[in-house]
Amino acid sequence: MENNTFKVINEEGREIVCDILFTFDSEETNKSYIVYTDNTKDEAGNIQVFASIYDPKQESPRLDPIETEQEWKIIETILNTLQEEIRKKTGSNSEGTDEQ
DSSP states (O other), X not given: OBXXXXXXXXXXXXXXXXXXXXXXXXXXXXXXXXXXXXXXXXXXXXXXXXXXXEOTTXXXXXXXXXOOXXXXXXXXXHHHHHHHHXXXXXXXXXXXXXXX
């Protein structure tokens, strides 16, 4: 994971470049999380955002699925807080993220 991007192989075997939006460690779960996008859009035109568990100490970190509703709530709270801060700075009211 360099320059805030990383590559994954999708189901069709194609290499996809993803942009890292942010990473964080949760004291509540004792895990590290990565929030990222492949810059695709959903049906409503919003850029899709994804989140996974990862170990930043690994040389080639593996992305693991979010395991619990509690973890999703933590991530959702952070995303909503960041989105609200961006709205305040830009004066925008539009929604812009979906999580998978």
